[in-house]
Amino acid sequence: MHIGVFADIEGSFGIWRMRQCRMGTREWQYGRSCLTKDVNHVIQGAFDGGADKVTVKDTHEVGFNCLINKLDPRARYIGGHYIKPSLFGKITDLDLVLYVAIHAASGTDGAFFPHTHYGIFSEVRLNGKRVCEMDIYGAYLGELGIPIGFVSGEYIAVKQAIEALPWAKSVIVDKRKETYASGEKSFRYLKDGRALLRQTAQEAARHASRMQPLVIPGPLHFEAVFRTRQLADKFNTWDFKQTGERVEWDSENMIDGFEMLNKLTFFPQKIYPVRRPLTFFMRNYFRIKSTWFAPKPNPEEAAEG
Numbered sequence: 001m002h003i004g005v006f007a008d009i010e011g012s013f014g015i016w017r018m019r020q021c022r023m024g025t026r027e028w029q030y031g032r033s034c035l036t037k038d039v040n041h042v043i044q045g046a047f048d049g050g051a052d053k054v055t056v057k058d059t060h061e062v063g064f065n066c067l068i069n070k071l072d073p074r075a076r077y078i079g080g081h082y083i084k085p086s087l088f089g090k091i092t093d094l095d096l097v098l099y100v101a102i103h104a105a106s107g108t109d110g111a112f113f114p115h116t117h118y119g120i121f122s123e124v125r126l127n128g129k130r131v132c133e134m135d136i137y138g139a140y141l142g143e144l145g146i147p148i149g150f151v152s153g154e155y156i157a158v159k160q161a162i163e164a165l166p167w168a169k170s171v172i173v174d175k176r177k178e179t180y181a182s183g184e185k186s187f188r189y190l191k192d193g194r195a196l197l198r199q200t201a202q203e204a205a206r207h208a209s210r211m212q213p214l215v216i217p218g219p220l221h222f223e224a225v226f227r228t229r230q231l232a233d234k235f236n237t238w239d240f241k242q243t244g245e246r247v248e249w250d251s252e253n254m255i256d257g258f259e260m261l262n263k264l265t266f267f268p269q270k271i272y273p274v275r276r277p278l279t280f281f282m283r284n285y286f287r288i289k290s291t292w293f294a295p296k297p298n299p300e301e302a303a304e305g
């Protein structure tokens with residue numbers, strides 16, 4: 001069984017503020033170490049539950065957040081974004097995905113750093129209903145026959161994810177600063193929380209056959225509402241139907257619809273023909289930058305569990 005551990009960062013144990021998720025900051029160095037510990041526990045759980053191969057796919061921002069030299073060496077690591085299959089790269093041989101450190105959908109009141117796919121959108125809708133990333137990524141992976149069987153993140157993010165993926169196992173992660181900055185109590189919370197990641201990932205892997213690929217039958221109608229009209233004008237170089245800040249498109253299935261979302265988000269029409277060498281360059285640039293030229297970590301006055 002080949003398990004993919006997909007990593008976002010917002011929902012990591014130990015992370016309570018936005019700068020800890022912002023690439024290039026000292027606080028992000030702290031956040032990366034939090035995420036790497038979470039991911040390692042999930043990798044361990046995957047192996048405990050019967051995986052014979054584990055691949056980590058780093059997905060947040062440009063896709064280099066895990067500290068590669070601290071990652072469990074048994075897992076293969078894929079950093080950065082790809083164009084084929086859209087965004088995630090070669091993942092078609094995965095049997096199950098465990099999604100670590102997720103966040104809530106754009107427009108979720110009171111949530112920690114809520115967004116869907118990218119910060120430019122104030123809401124993304126599918127067939128008229130507001131969706132979170134687990135709806136979109138889940139259905140995309142689902143069309144490739146791959147179920148998501150595990151999520152971790154704050155309560156509201158997990159709740160939204162479970163509405164899309166009712167079979168998935170989950171771990172809820174606190175996002176309050178006081179949880180992580182109170183000495184001995186924080187150590188214990190982190191230790192217990194990560195032990196639960198491992199145990200829950202193991203259960204998900206052991207019950208892999210009960211996990212279902214999420215399939216949302218087409219035709220699909222997408223609506224991406226940008227935060228401002230100016231952003232919509234700037235990003236919609238594709239002449240998708242646009243009304244003010246809302247951009248819409250239709251697709252027969254999620255694989256095509258997701259490709260169109262990625263066109264809108266990452267590739268202006270002029271750049272699209274050179275996206276392959278461009279993403280190749282970006283991956284190598286950010287791999288080197290985040291590995292060798294990362295800032296010194298800010299300890300964030302947190303308990304380092």
Ligand SMILES: [Zn+2]
Nearest residue numbers: 008009010060
């Ligand atoms: Zn993220």
